[in-house]
Amino acid sequence: MSPSRSRYTGSYPYACSMVYDLRNYTDETMWGPFLDQQATVDWEKMEAVMIVLQYHLHGHNNYVMQPPWLGASVDSFKSVLLPKIGTASLPSNPDDPYDVTGSWIRVVCFLDYQELSHYNFGHDDILPEEPRGSLYKPQSIRLIMMKLQVTKIEEADSGDGQVAPVVYFEGTSRSLHIPQNANANSNIRGSVRQTSEGEIRWTTYSIYNGEERWKSEGIQVGGPRSSGSVMGHWFDRDMDPHGPVGPTMFWKVSNNINDLPGDELVVRMGAWTADYESEGEWEENGEDDEGGLVIYT
Template sequence: MTCLLDLSHELLQSILGEVDGHDLAALSATCRAFNSFVTGNRILCKSVYLRAWDHPIEAEPCWETSVRNLVALQKILESDDLETKRESFHWAAPLITPLLTVKNCSRNAPFLADLFKSQKNIDAFLASSSLFENAGNLTQQPAATPELRQLAAKLHCLYGVPIDCQIPPMLVQDDSDDNSPSPSYSVLWHPEATTESVQIPTNNYARAVVYDLRRYTEESLWGPFKSDGSQDVDWEKVEAIMLVLGYNMRLFNRRAPHVFEPVWEKPFDGASPNSYVSAKPTGIMRELSPPGDLDLQDPYGITGEWMRVVCFLDYHDLFSFNFLHSVPADQPRDPINTREAIRIIRLKLRVSAIEPPGPEDGQDYPVVSFTGTSWSLHASWDANANSRIRGTVRQTPKGEIRWTTFSIFHSEERWRSEGIQIGGPRSGRGVLGNWFDKDFDRHGPAGPTAFWKVSDYIEDGKDGEGEQSEGSLGDEESEGDTEYMSD
């Protein structure tokens, strides 16, 4: 009988190129001959890697190491031992993010989404930021170091589905009372859940992070950045923003299910560069403007229509939360479940200028300026209060994509926002960040915001003409607007 090792090198190479990474690793451990054949075999390892995963961002990585690392990662994620997962977090978690930075994430995102159907993987890898020191269930706890907690928060943001104990929209009964307050404790929903586990809602602790005005400083650019002037993203801030907005949008979607398509419901969806795909225009439209020269040079894909969500506390609640009780600077504020107002806003944006990056910017992408209009999808208090908007998009020194916007009312800039595009340029996930007073008033108001692209198409004509206004963010005009308050 012919032994497999008796085959020619070319034929054996062709056969082994069809196995998966697990089998290749097992095969190389069977005997010295197979180990010698696999070790250092760049072509074989490359073939095995590209059959299972997308091409890495590097042109020619060490394919053998890449296969070995992802096989080890997959083995940990498929393990049923929660403690083993936690002990492996420090080396396994850093392997996940690069899988989502590839140019074409057609295999890696489904690969991760399938593995993170496991609640134990969610608990060990995604629910390990500082937020879970007090929130979450008994199996969710923060990682050992600040760096690992930041990494866990980033993975949670890339995962994209807020980890909270609120019941997802698909489980809400049609006859439920949409105006009833959310319980302080609820049941953690998950497809694999077989028993009820009581936990503390993470959105209460996230809300205390988002509305803590001590975190809005010049060093943090009043946005989701670390308070050291470095422009490094504070992923625990971004995570808190996602949790608060996700909670409020789910409640809003229950009351007004047809205002916008549900977002942040599919794990790792749109969490990689160039993952945005424009919806086709529907209905009767006027002739569309062709892409301009600036649009063709824009690496961020700005021109088009976007949806935006803005949340805010009543100013009296915001002031009471921040200034009525003294809290040591190194301690977080207590969790709150004070209800917030929510605004759903439509944006039309166009590129207006492109400039080279400055000395404090990342050097891979230019600085792109844009202008446009925004209008609220809610009832307007002032038919003449349509808002115009301007802003810039640039790369940070660490390679993240930073968005800055200014909302302009009656020719005067009033609100500003700073945000980070989750997944990189042209990602489908969109931007998460903070809005605040353009004069950087330390007394507020301020709060969370997000926006995501819905179409590359903009009709010719005056943008926003006849549309409703964006309204106000936290001023006296918003008082009494309980129809769109979250519980």
């Protein structure tokens, strides 16, 4: 997909620069949108992720039924009832404060690996503290349906600084537009926990043939049980300093888990998600007067 739209053209190349500069992926920040190993949120990185993904989501309205940051507040999530075909809806786990079990839509963007390599290693005259130039290159997008179930709940680690438990989950991750491609589908596992700041941190692992390949770190905008997205970075499981890396986000659509194929499922979801459109409105250019991203609640 070539970046040809006028929306975000002012901030988009600089957001791409932050997202794809490999110097922003370090052990100190756990390769996520963080400032340190305590998962202190780096909101500048989060904004860059939002700008890049929203830019590429424009034009995929058949799949994305609501602005993914609509309802960025605690307990704002409203489950839609998916068609009663396939797996029955699982009851919510009363011990899970994050409401993990259910169906989620995920978006992943990535830059061609040669472009990523050239951008990061093709210029020897960049000082370590100097930002790289703006980046305006085509990117690919993947739209994914995740079906997650809670598998274990434990007390918080002593380092979390919070009393909320750690919730572990497993599930499946299936492409919405190339479901026949085995490389686009995987099993998934991960955890959700509260940080010392009180933010909700999600960690996921994508598993192919029993082996972990990709990992992601993100923060749920709006807090627990919000309809806002979990946004952050995906990267190689072994944290390869040469990449690949990219932005990702996912948001819950239903407490129900359904076995319908992705395309048919999303089409049927349209009738149930219409209520969201009347409760919030996305500003036409997606930015405020100072170039920041506007979030409606």
